[in-house]
Amino acid sequence: MKAGSLAMAFTYRLVTFAARNVPHSMKILVLISHVPDTTARIAFTNDNTAYDTSGIQFIVNPYDEWYALVRALELKEAQGGTVTTITVGGAETDPTIRKALAIGADDAVRVDTAPKDGHDVAAQVAAFAKDKAYDLILAGKETIDHNGSQVGPMLAELLDLPFISLAAKLDVADGKATAERDVRGDVEVVECALPLVVSCAKGMAEQRIPNMRGIMAARTKPLQVIPAAATEALTSTVKFELPPPKQAVKMIPAEEAGKLIELLHSEAKVI
Amino acid sequence: MSVIVFADTRGEKVAKSALETLTYGRKLASKDGASLTLVTFGDASVDKLAALDANKVVVARNIGDADSQQLTRLVADVATKEGATWIVFSHDDTGKAVAPRVGAKLNAGEVAGAITLPNDQGLIKRNVFSGKAQAWVELKTPVKVISLLPNSIPVEAATGTAAVEEYSGDLGTAKVTVKEVRKAGEGIPLPEAEVVVSAGRGMKGPENWGMVEELAKELHAATACSRPVSDMDWRPHHEHVGQTGIAIRPNLYIAIGISGAIQHLAGVNGSKVIAVINTDPEAPFFKAADYGIVGDAFEVLPKLIEAAKKLNAER
Numbered sequence A: 001m002k003a004g005s006l007a008m009a010f011t012y013r014l015v016t017f018a019a020r021n022v023p024h025s026m027k028i029l030v031l032i033s034h035v036p037d038t039t040a041r042i043a044f045t046n047d048n049t050a051y052d053t054s055g056i057q058f059i060v061n062p063y064d065e066w067y068a069l070v071r072a073l074e075l076k077e078a079q080g081g082t083v084t085t086i087t088v089g090g091a092e093t094d095p096t097i098r099k100a101l102a103i104g105a106d107d108a109v110r111v112d113t114a115p116k117d118g119h120d121v122a123a124q125v126a127a128f129a130k131d132k133a134y135d136l137i138l139a140g141k142e143t144i145d146h147n148g149s150q151v152g153p154m155l156a157e158l159l160d161l162p163f164i165s166l167a168a169k170l171d172v173a174d175g176k177a178t179a180e181r182d183v184r185g186d187v188e189v190v191e192c193a194l195p196l197v198v199s200c201a202k203g204m205a206e207q208r209i210p211n212m213r214g215i216m217a218a219r220t221k222p223l224q225v226i227p228a229a230a231t232e233a234l235t236s237t238v239k240f241e242l243p244p245p246k247q248a249v250k251m252i253p254a255e256e257a258g259k260l261i262e263l264l265h266s267e268a269k270v271i
Numbered sequence B: 001m002s003v004i005v006f007a008d009t010r011g012e013k014v015a016k017s018a019l020e021t022l023t024y025g026r027k028l029a030s031k032d033g034a035s036l037t038l039v040t041f042g043d044a045s046v047d048k049l050a051a052l053d054a055n056k057v058v059v060a061r062n063i064g065d066a067d068s069q070q071l072t073r074l075v076a077d078v079a080t081k082e083g084a085t086w087i088v089f090s091h092d093d094t095g096k097a098v099a100p101r102v103g104a105k106l107n108a109g110e111v112a113g114a115i116t117l118p119n120d121q122g123l124i125k126r127n128v129f130s131g132k133a134q135a136w137v138e139l140k141t142p143v144k145v146i147s148l149l150p151n152s153i154p155v156e157a158a159t160g161t162a163a164v165e166e167y168s169g170d171l172g173t174a175k176v177t178v179k180e181v182r183k184a185g186e187g188i189p190l191p192e193a194e195v196v197v198s199a200g201r202g203m204k205g206p207e208n209w210g211m212v213e214e215l216a217k218e219l220h221a222a223t224a225c226s227r228p229v230s231d232m233d234w235r236p237h238h239e240h241v242g243q244t245g246i247a248i249r250p251n252l253y254i255a256i257g258i259s260g261a262i263q264h265l266a267g268v269n270g271s272k273v274i275a276v277i278n279t280d281p282e283a284p285f286f287k288a289a290d291y292g293i294v295g296d297a298f299e300v301l302p303k304l305i306e307a308a309k310k311l312n313a314e315r
């Protein structure tokens, strides 16, 4: 091949590279939390200071699984890259982490500590992620046990990164993320250059049930356990309580259904 | 010593959630003998801001659709200058993104979704396990951040003549930019609604939602639905309430043809009053209800609409 055509081939390469828009292969980190099953009994022990985990089935937090993890896998499948999960918790969370690996994550990290509060989770993840140059860090909208919606924004602050909250759709192209958020009933379309932190809500992806191959593969995928960074608790949960039992329901015969409206107005005073 | 309240004052009317945070902040301030500073952004008029119940208002103009990093800088900067001990947000879309960031920036503990003021021991209550339990939380840091769950405390109306100060610090540019807003249409936004009419698979198909919407209209209510209903695209996704949808706590939740699965209840059990209409007397929702009708939605709804029209005509 003559030098000229070589140069041309090279230029051609560059052109197709730009034209086809070959995406940069992404490094994605997904925060996975370990929570009681959505139907789990809620009871407390030790004088109402601790959740009673006896006989409780634990699952991957639905927002982390169905939305964050599955969307991360879809982006990786479309554009290339890696999906690493991180969990802050003790060895009891390992089966939950293996589930995330079975769904398709490449590898997992567990920070070996019982987190003191949401800030502690964020601080532990930040300590791990700060020098790893992730393009995208995905968290769930909230955990279904703690319901803080705190970890995502705290992590973004600790890493000094932009944050998109409550994303219901997420796409990445040309080093930029585009997301749709449901805010006050409206849909807001936002854009942000990578890297950033996103909290994921319903709509982002469909649930994936792990297949046998995934489950087998998960057994041998790397799960790295790392020691926790030294942190101080900023908050503490002192005790729990259960809501007072509901009053017995007042039944209204179907033929007199209109009476419900009267009662809601004159008795309950809510309309 | 001061209490900082962050409230979004954009729009024609100051949102109820903003007035709730002001009430909450006012109570904290009077307990501690502190002053109350309202921090806001946008283009609200000086008159409107001055009339809000605060000692001082700091407003950042010209930052448009500020992102969470800019708002964090704004609140943290004002809080530091004012020597804030408490920083109060609403646990709404903006507060959920900014309050934790401010906590992390100032190394201050945060209670997300507080439902009470601090008790005698300084503990604050919040919902956990999707409303199936509550937790009392202690904030161990000198600066304390609260995001207040909407509809948790009654607004105490007050007017003031606050000094309005323009914020002059550098907030940088927004990294997250808003490209487009698709308006959902006329209805009342679900998270802000005081009355919600919700329906499930018992309605059989999307073509039957006319009655649900009509009842909602008569009751000045927002509409909501169960998850299968939005999964099947009978209704838009933003109407889906529950564990994986949104959590709401209206004064009244009317559930029509919804079984009351635990994951659905997780999103609505904070409602003050629940009324359930279901053909099945064994439907679990009746256990969570204050009022119940065992009956066919297709027969009951027209009666409810008629009664609501009558009530509206009378008042």
Ligand SMILES: Cc1cc2nc3c(=O)[nH]c(=O)nc-3n(C[C@H](O)[C@H](O)[C@H](O)COP(=O)(O)OP(=O)(O)OC[C@H]3O[C@@H](n4cnc5c(N)ncnc54)[C@H](O)[C@@H]3O)c2cc1C
Pocket (backbone or CB within 6 Å): A038, A062, B199, B200, B201, B202, B203, B225, B226, B227, B228, B229, B240, B241, B242, B243, B244, B245, B256, B257, B258, B259, B260, B261, B262, B263, B264, B267, B277, B278, B279, B280, B283, B295, B296, B297, B298
């Ligand atoms: C991890 C997880 C998360 C979930 N998250 C959510 C969530 O966020 N929100 C949610 O809603 N669900 C959620 N679900 C699903 C939930 O478990 C239920 O399947 C769902 O709530 C059922 O919806 P439904 O009540 O509309 O339908 P169904 O369970 O089918 O109930 C229909 C009801 O309508 C009644 N009915 C039928 N015909 C009539 C009639 N003519 N008039 C009056 N009543 C009638 C029936 O008696 C029945 O009670 C979740 C499930 C899982 C596993």
Ligand SMILES: Nc1ncnc2c1ncn2[C@@H]1O[C@H](COP(=O)(O)O)[C@@H](O)[C@H]1O
Pocket (backbone or CB within 6 Å): A031, A032, A033, A034, A061, A063, A064, A086, A087, A088, A089, A115, A118, A121, A138, A139, A140, A141, A142, A143, A146, A147, A148, A149, A150, A151, A152
């Ligand atoms: N212990 C944990 N380990 C890893 N990620 C977590 C943990 N706790 C919370 N997260 C992530 O942070 C999100 C918000 O959690 P929360 O602030 O508790 O509502 C969750 O959906 C997870 O993605």
